[in-house]
Amino acid sequence: xxxxxxxxxxxxxxxxxxxxxxxxxxxxxxxxxxxxxxxxxxxxxxxxxxxxxxxxxxxxxxxxxxxxxxxxxxxxxxxxxxxxxxxxxxxxxxxxxxxxxxxxxxxxxxxxxxxxxxxxxxxxxxxxxxxxxxxxxxxxxxxxxxxxxxxxxxxxxxxxxxxxxxxxxxxxxxxxxxxxxxxxxxxxxxxxxxxxxxxxxxxxxxxxxxxxxxxxxxxxxxxxxxxxxxxxxxxxxxxxxxxxxxxxxxxxxxxxxxxxxxxxxxxxxxxxxxxxxxxxxxxxxxxxxxxxxxxxxxxxxxxxxxxxxxxxxxxxxxxxxxxxxxxxxxxxxxxx
Amino acid sequence: xxxxxxxxxxxxxxxxxxxxxxxxxxxxxxxxxxxxxxxxxxxxxxxxxxxxxxxxxxxxxxxxxxxxxxxxxxxxxxxxxxxxxxxxxxxxxxxxxxxxxxxxxxxxxxxxxxxxxxxxxxxxxxxxxxxxxxxxxxxxxxxxxxxxxxxxxxxxxxxxxxxxxxxxxxxxxxxxxxxxxxxxxxxxxxxxxxxxxxxxxxxxxxxxxxxxxxxxxxxxxxxxxxxxxxxxxxxxxxxxxxxxxxxxxxxxxxxxxxxxxxxxxxxxxxxxxxxxxxxxxxxxxxxxxxxxxxxxxxxxxxxxxxxxxxxxxxxxxxxxxxxxxxxxxxxxxxxxxxxxxxxxxxxxxxxxxxxxxxxxxxxxxxxxxxxxxxxxxxxxxxxxxxxxxxxxxxxxxxxxxxxxxxxxxxxxxxxxxxxxxxxxxxxxxxxxxxxxxxxxxxxxxxxxxxxxxxxxxxxxxxxxxxxxxxxxxxxxxxxxxxxxxxxxxxxxxxxxxxxxxxxxxxx
Numbered sequence: 001x002x003x004x005x006x007x008x009x010x011x012x013x014x015x016x017x018x019x020x021x022x023x024x025x026x027x028x029x030x031x032x033x034x035x036x037x038x039x040x041x042x043x044x045x046x047x048x049x050x051x052x053x054x055x056x057x058x059x060x061x062x063x064x065x066x067x068x069x070x071x072x073x074x075x076x077x078x079x080x081x082x083x084x085x086x087x088x089x090x091x092x093x094x095x096x097x098x099x100x101x102x103x104x105x106x107x108x109x110x111x112x113x114x115x116x117x118x119x120x121x122x123x124x125x126x127x128x129x130x131x132x133x134x135x136x137x138x139x140x141x142x143x144x145x146x147x148x149x150x151x152x153x154x155x156x157x158x159x160x161x162x163x164x165x166x167x168x169x170x171x172x173x174x175x176x177x178x179x180x181x182x183x184x185x186x187x188x189x190x191x192x193x194x195x196x197x198x199x200x201x202x203x204x205x206x207x208x209x210x211x212x213x214x215x216x217x218x219x220x221x222x223x224x225x226x227x228x229x230x231x232x233x234x235x236x237x238x239x240x241x242x243x244x245x246x247x248x249x250x251x252x253x254x255x256x257x258x259x260x261x262x263x264x265x266x267x268x269x270x271x272x273x274x275x276x277x278x279x280x281x282x283x284x285x286x287x288x289x290x291x292x293x294x295x296x297x298x299x300x301x302x303x304x305x306x307x308x309x310x311x312x313x314x315x316x317x318x319x320x321x322x323x324x325x326x327x328x329x330x331x332x333x334x335x336x
Numbered sequence: 337x338x339x340x341x342x343x344x345x346x347x348x349x350x351x352x353x354x355x356x357x358x359x360x361x362x363x364x365x366x367x368x369x370x371x372x373x374x375x376x377x378x379x380x381x382x383x384x385x386x387x388x389x390x391x392x393x394x395x396x397x398x399x400x401x402x403x404x405x406x407x408x409x410x411x412x413x414x415x416x417x418x419x420x421x422x423x424x425x426x427x428x429x430x431x432x433x434x435x436x437x438x439x440x441x442x443x444x445x446x447x448x449x450x451x452x453x454x455x456x457x458x459x460x461x462x463x464x465x466x467x468x469x470x471x472x473x474x475x476x477x478x479x480x481x482x483x484x485x486x487x488x489x490x491x492x493x494x495x496x497x498x499x500x501x502x503x504x505x506x507x508x509x510x511x512x513x514x515x516x517x518x519x520x521x522x523x524x525x526x527x528x529x530x531x532x533x534x535x536x537x538x539x540x541x542x543x544x545x546x547x548x549x550x551x552x553x554x555x556x557x558x559x560x561x562x563x564x565x566x567x568x569x570x571x572x573x574x575x576x577x578x579x580x581x582x583x584x585x586x587x588x589x590x591x592x593x594x595x596x597x598x599x600x601x602x603x604x605x606x607x608x609x610x611x612x613x614x615x616x617x618x619x620x621x622x623x624x625x626x627x628x629x630x631x632x633x634x635x636x637x638x639x640x641x642x643x644x645x646x647x648x649x650x651x652x653x654x655x656x657x658x659x660x661x662x663x664x665x666x667x668x669x670x671x672x673x674x675x676x677x678x679x680x681x682x683x684x685x686x687x688x689x690x691x692x693x694x695x696x697x698x699x700x701x702x703x704x705x706x707x708x709x710x711x712x713x714x715x716x717x718x719x720x721x722x723x724x725x726x727x728x729x730x731x732x733x734x735x736x737x738x739x740x741x742x743x744x745x746x747x748x749x750x751x752x753x754x755x756x757x758x759x760x761x762x763x764x765x766x767x768x769x770x771x772x773x774x775x776x777x778x779x780x781x782x783x784x785x786x787x788x789x790x791x792x793x794x795x796x797x798x799x800x801x802x803x804x805x806x807x808x809x810x811x812x813x814x815x816x817x818x819x820x821x822x823x824x825x826x827x828x829x830x831x832x833x834x835x836x837x838x839x840x841x842x843x
Contacts, residue, residue, distance in 0.1 A: 186711075188704040195697050198686035205645055205683045206697040206751065207669025265688050 020259040020274035023307060027278060031285045038288055045167065051280035052173035053228050053235075054250055058272040059180040060109075060224030061251035066184065067217045068197035068264025069116060069123030075247035076134035077108045077222075078229035079240060083142045085230070086149045086239030094154040101233065102226040108134065109222020110215070117214035131248070138241040147239040159235035169231050176224055181269035183220070193217050198265025253300070254279055257307045278303070343406065345370045345535045346391070346422070346504055351400035352559075353386050360386040361397070362559035366537075367552075368504060373526060373536045374565070375546050377580055378556035379631065379797070384539050387556065388508060391537075392424045393417040405503075418444065421503030425493050425510060433482030438464050440481050441496050459499070467499035468492075471525050487518030494525065498534075505529060506537045511545060512632070523549050541580075541631050543573050555579040577831050581799060590779070592807055592823065593787040595622035600791045601642065601760050606651035608637040612815030614651065619760070619791045624782070626806030626821075627795040628830060634815030636678050636764050639795030643675035643762035644668030655760055669698050671759065674752030674790075676745075678764030684748045685736045692718060692732035695750045702756055721750040724784075725777045742774025749778055753785050761785050762793045767801060779805060799827055 032039040057074055064071040081101040089097035108130065115126035149155055161168040184190040192213045195203045203210050232243060252262070258275025260267055282303065286296040344367040353361040361383045368374045378384045389395040391402065393411040402409040404420060411417035414424075431440050442459045464477055473491045481489060490510060497505055507526070511519045526536055526549060538549060546553060546568065555563035555576055562579045563571070601619040612634065619625040629635035640646035642653060647663040654660060661667050665675065677683035686694050695718045696703060703710050715732065722730065725746040729739075736744060745767065752761055763782065767775040782805060786792045795812075796802045802809055803825055811819040811833040819833035 186709060187707050188700050188709050189707065191693070191700055191703075191709055194689060194693065195686055195700075198689050199682075201683050202677075202686055203697070204665055205675060205677050207665045207675075208697065208700070209666050263688075265686065 018259045018268075018270055018274060019310070020257060020278065020307065021270065024274045024277045024281070027281050031281055035285045035288050038285060043284065043288075045170075047280050047284045048170045048173075049167050050284070051276050052167075052169035053231050054247075054254060054279065055173040055272060055276040056169075056176045056224055056231070057228035057247055058251040058254045058276055059176045059269070060221035060228070061248070062180060062255055062260070062267050062269070062272050063183075063193065063217055063221040063224070064123065065252075065255055065260060065262055066190075066193050066197045066264065066267040067123075067214060068200070069214075069218075070127065070252065070262075071109075071112070071123065071218075071221060071225075072127040072248045073108065073112060073130035073134060074225045074228075074251065075244045076131045076138065077105050077225060078232055078247060079243040079245075080108075080134050080138045080141075081105045081226065081229040082233040082236070082243050083138050083147060083239035083241065085233050086147045087141075089149060089155065094152065098158075098230050098233075102223075102230060105226035105229050106219060106222040109225060110219045112222075113215040113218030116218065117211040127248075135241070142239055142241050144241065146236075146241075149233075149237045149239065151237040155237060156234055158231050158233075169235075172227060172231065176227065177269045177273055180224075180272070184267060184269065189213070189216070189220075194265055250279070253304050257304055259307075278307070342369050342371070344368060345405060346409070346537075347403045348387070348391065349401055349403075351387065351390055351397045351402070353383075353390060353395065354398045359559055361390075363561065364400070364556060364559065365561040365564050366391075366554055367565040368535045368537050369552065370503070370535045371530050371533045372551040373530055373538055373549050374552045374554065375550040375568075376537060376539045376554050376556065377541060377546065377563075377576060379541060379580055382556040382580075383559040384556055385508070388424065388506060388537075388539060391417075391506065392422055418500060421501055422506065423497035423500050423502040423504070424506040424508065425490070425497055426508050431481050431489055431493055434480065436478045436480055437468070437475060437484075437492055438477035440492055441467060441477075441499060444496060444500055463499065467495040470498050470528075471495045472521065472528075485518070487514050487521065490514070490518075490522065491525070494522075498529065502534060504535045504537060506539070508539045509541070510538070511540070511542065519545075543577060543630075546576065547573065557581075574831055574835060577834070578828075581827055581831070590783065590804060592624065592805075593622065593783065595620050595624075595786065595807060601653070601655055601793070602657075603638075603642060603653045604651055606638065606641065606653065607649040608634060608641050608646065608815055610649050612649075615810075615812075615815075615817035617810055617817055619793060621791055622786050622789050623808065624786045624792040624794065624806045626802035626809035627793065627812050628799060628802040628809050628821075629797065629812035630834075631797050633797075633812045635795045635797070635812040637815060638812060638817075639762050639764050639793055640678075642760070642793055643673055645675055645677070669755070670701075672755055672757040674698070674755050674758055674761040676748050676752055676761075676763040676766055678768070678795075680741070680744055680748065680769075685744055687737045688735050690733045691722075691727070691736055691739065691747050694736045694747050695722070695732075695754070698751050698755055717754055718750060721754055721781075722746070725750055725781060726773075740771070740774075742770040742778075745770050745778060746774060749781055753781055753790075758785065758790045760791045760793065762795075764795050765798070766794060766796065767798065768796075799830060803827070803830065 037043055060074065061071055081104050084104050085097050085101035088100050092100065112126050112130055115121040116123045158168055163171050192208055195208050196210050196213045200210060254275035255271050256262060257278050258271030260271040279300065282299055283296060286299065346368045348364065348366040351361050351364040364383060364387050366387065376384055386395065390397045392414050393416065394414050411420055438458060441464045445459050461477065471491045471494050473488060473495060475484065475488065481492060484492065510522060514522065530536055540546060550568040552565050553563060553568050553571060553576060554561055554565050557580060563576065598621045599618050600621050603617050605614045605616065607614055627635040627639055637646060641648045641662065644660050644662060644667065645665050652659060653662065655671055655673065658671065660671065686697065692714060696714050703714050727743055727746055736747060739747065766778055766782065770778065782792055794802055794805055807823050809821040809825060810817045811821060811830060813834060819836060821829050821833060
């Protein structure tokens with residue numbers, strides 16, 4: 001009897017690498033050996049710099065996915081921020097202009113949160129509608145063309161500055177990943193997000209403030225989107241309605257490639273880390289090998305589906321078991 | 337005494353069905369005569385559904401034989417059974433809501449012709465109209481089924497069965513979702529069908545329906561037929577109820593702790609649904625109060641309301657003279673109201689999260705320090721409870737789905753008994769689908785919670801559970817309190833109370 005009572009803390013305190021971690025390591029080794037100039041320090045730094053915006057935005061997406069939702073409006077929201085920043089910086093100066101941009105993004109995330117939490121819209125519909133609305137709004141403000149900013153050193157610092165020898169975007173990405181990790185695994189709010197994402201009805205029955213958790217979850221995620229938007233604006237030094245139209249899809253893809261199951265209630269900063277690393281390394285290797293961009297997209301698409309299939313425990317790669325006898329007999333009965 | 341003269345259309349003799357280690361049916365018998373309504377009665381879990389499934393060949397019985405029209409019934413699957421004229425209408429409607437009435441009526445024909453040409457597989461308009469007429473339904477054939485009321489849909493389903501040259505119509509709890517006028521209409525159609533010679537097998541657990549519709553009655557209890565095809569005129573309600581509830585008494589009498597006289601929970605003028613009567617109830621500190629009722633009596637709804645998990649139509653609930661906001665679980669939890677929901681899977685568990693997280697779901701406030709989780713406190717809080725409840729496997733990191741039903745229930749009970757300042761603990765069906773040992777541990781924990789000063793409300797359709805655990809039991813009928821039983825009441829007291837109209841104490 002006493003054997004039963006000893007708590008098995010099997011998964012606690014032991015570092016286990018996610019399957020996606022191994023994939024990332026293998027890619028790193030393979031590309032270093034086979035792709036010329038890949039392993040050069042300058043190139044690796046370049047990869048990290050290019051990946052950092054996606055990593056920060058994916059941190060926000062990760063939070064939404066843990067809540068059991070999806071956020072499609074982040075790309076459109078970042079584009080609007082870039083236009084707002086370019087318009088306000090000449091009047092208010094760089095810090096205040098960037099702050100206004102950040103507030104716009106966070107405000108949009110808050111509104112999405114209100115729809116989802118208090119009006120029971122699905123996040124898919126709420127954020128899809130917001131995405132289309134924002135795209136229209138941004139084009140109306142900018143008139144369809146990129147608006148150039150005066151590329152002062154201050155304006156460009158977020159994208160090109162360095163802190164302690166580390167590029168600023170990379171440092172911010174690392175901080176974001178750490179922050180998201182602490183939030184999800186060690187904070188009370190992160191625990192509430194897990195509960196709500198895992199089973200909303202049960203969370204209500206257990207007395208969890210479900211609506212507030214949804215609303216603030218969206219808003220905090222908006223904070224990460226805002227940071228990504230600021231770095232992007234600084235990088236392109238212009239306001240562009242077409243800044244990152246695919247950001248939402250790429251962040252969801254990053255989480256999926258990183259091994260996350262998108263059903264809600266579960267998620268880890270490592271999913272973002274490995275997913276983004278895999279995407280960034282493949283893109284970089286493709287550039288170094290002079291592969292045309294359609295080929296890059298073909299590869300990326302294949303890898304998304306392939307890695308998710310490989311990481312799903314019960315998936316049947318060959319599709320034979322999709323209609324198991326059990327399911328068929330069930331369908332049989334219900335059609336009677 | 338009038339004898340049934342005709343030979344039975346369908347006869348099932350000593351049917352047994354075993355699923356793994358559980359015996360769903362042990363010795364079930366059934367005789368259904370043409371042109372008569374045969375009501376099959378039984379509590380939840382008595383084996384009614386399993387028996388039905390064997391009759392329509394959806395499952396194969398482990399032993400026993402079924403004869404249909406005097407010959408051995410040889411259908412191998414539901415389609416063949418229906419071709420023989422045995423047509424089931426299930427509790428969960430099996431219509432296609434996005435298709436028209438006509439298309440739905442044609443579904444069987446379509447299935448038989450093995451998908452040649454969808455257009456040609458619609459049955460003739462005349463035929464469709466005729467079968468609708470036979471159930472007294474007058475809607476255009478192109479109406480979408482999804483736009484019909486539940487009652488109308490049921491009629492469409494019966495019409496579909498009638499169109500199938502149906503000899504035995506099986507209705508599985510058909511009235512559970514119907515209004516009283518819809519029920520009346522259904523009954524008159526059932527009688528019409530019988531007059532035309534169709535046999536009807538009507539499964540129910542509602543006694544008042546039996547009186548209205550039954551020609552013959554059988555009662556199943558724990559997998560055995562305890563009343564085998566008796567004419568309804570030869571029996572009466574209380575006899576049938578006794579047979580239905582006559583499970584062997586397994587629980588021993590436990591010593592309940594003494595409770596104080598201070599009233600903690602009060603519900604005044606409580607109406608859980610618009611049409612129900614008003615009920616008033618109270619519970620004292622340390623008292624275990626049962627809410628007992630048959631399935632569908634509303635005992636569970638009242639308990640949900642007391643836990644703050646349900647909106648109410650009228651009335652007020654107070655805890656220690658503080659008003660409880662109806663339907664606000666977050667507020668109720670703050671006031672120390674624990675709630676073990678009746679449906680563990682949808683309302684209780686966080687399936688992919690670890691056991692410990694599941695257990696501490698109501699305790700996040702207490703585990704918080706400056707926004708961070710006190711994980712050590714979390715383990716320290718729940719280790720003793722899990723030990724007391726004998727959680728198996730004793731692994732706090734295992735996802736909740738990987739525990740058995742009994743252990744999942746232990747986790748949810750632990751979540752609630754660990755609440756600080758637990759003042760009221762409301763449990764719905766605390767041991768449904770739970771094995772005997774887990775049941776024991778859960779009951780012990782409930783008694784212990786009462787001993788340490790919590791007011792406990794147990795709502796259950798398991799009579800033994802309520803009667804053996806409660807200091808006092810409210811008998812619930814039609815969504816309101818109809819009587820009160822004191823400690824030590826028996827099943828007989830409960831049955832008597834169900835039939836007495838005025839509220840009175842039965843010792």
